Amino acid sequence: MNRPSMMNRPSMNRPIANRPRILTGDRATGPLHLGHLAGSLANRVRLQHEYDTLILIADVQALTTHFERPEGIAAGVRALALDYLAAGIDPEVATIVVQSLVPAIAELTVFFSMLVTVNALRHNPTIKTEAAEHGYSDLTYGFLGYPVSQAADIAFCRAELVPVGEDQLPHIELARKVIRRFNELYPGPEGPALIEPRGLLGSVPRLVGLDGRAKMSKSLGNSIDLADPPEVIREKVGRAVTDPSRARATDPGHPEVCAVFAYRRAFQPADALNDAEGACRGGRVGCVECKRAMAELLIERLAPSRERRAYYQAKPRLITDILMAGTARARRLGDETMAAVRRAMSLDHFPLEGAPPTLL
Secondary structure: OOOOOOOOOOOOOOOOOOOOEEEEEEEOOOOOEHHHHHHHHHHHHHHOOOOEEEEEEEOOOOHHHHOOOHHHHHHHHHHHHHHHHHHOOOOOOOEEEEHHHOHHHHHHHHHHHOOOOHHHHHOOHHHHHHHHHHOOOOOOHHHHOHHHHHHHHHHHOOOOEEEEOHHHHHHHHHHHHHHHHHHHHOOOEOEOOOOOOEEEEOOOOOOEOOOOOOEOOOOOOOOOEOOOOHHHHHHHHHOOOOOOOOOOOOOOOOHHHOHHHHHHHHHOOHHHHHHHHHHHHOOOOOHHHHHHHHHHHHHHHOHHHHHHHHHHHOOHHHHHHHHHHHHHHHHHHHHHHHHHHHHHOOOOOOOHHHOOHHHO
């Protein structure tokens, strides 16, 4: 296969000089779907050319809900990297990082845990919502402390901005408080060791699932995955919930309650969207016809992604190189941050090279 555009080998992820740094990412718990594309991925592809972008594959944080099934996380890391590359993340521009291979994140998580009360974590609305979704009544330390770990994700590379959806804003606010508290307690000889980040709020709402009753989610079996081939997309869209009040194709439709039309809003140009909405409300197009049109729209929209996916799937070693190059850069950034953190906390007891054997 010919190399698609923007597909060069990684060059150790050159830093983007004089550009603000952003940190974003996902837990390695399964393939990405249309909801991710609409809500974050398309935005990341655009932002990578405007910011120094780090994208974190959060394999450690995947253990908060998959600690009993860790064997699937390794495959999840590669699947997530492939989804990123297929979506258009350019490894020559953005830095893709494997979380578990960056020691600075684990070390900062421990330091930050001294600054956050259990009460604050228990009252975090995102934690409460996710615990309810998973049916957790007795939370593990790792699950409860997820926002602390996320604050360390942001701080280790001194990210200034974090693209988030509304549901993640409480995490960002807690991260800001933790980092602000750290800088107040440990001003350091060179000024603040850490940067207080800001959330970069996206404007695209979460996509409803194929069942029309919940957000799109792989675990709920109501998603269209980015890796789905055309025939699977047609089959899934064909069984999506539409307007339950329409008994006949000529009945007036209500696009605002239709899952398929939610996908149109996310991916169809405005002029065509207006035409489709008028035809639906006027009873000039039936749900079956609308579904067929929507499926072909998605297939066309994902065509460049399928080309990039096929390219990278044929080159597994290239994916490894990209992950290792990005993680190597992240480790360097983390080492720089932790040197400043230890100085600020007066924990630089010994220079590492000259430390006693018992400290090595």
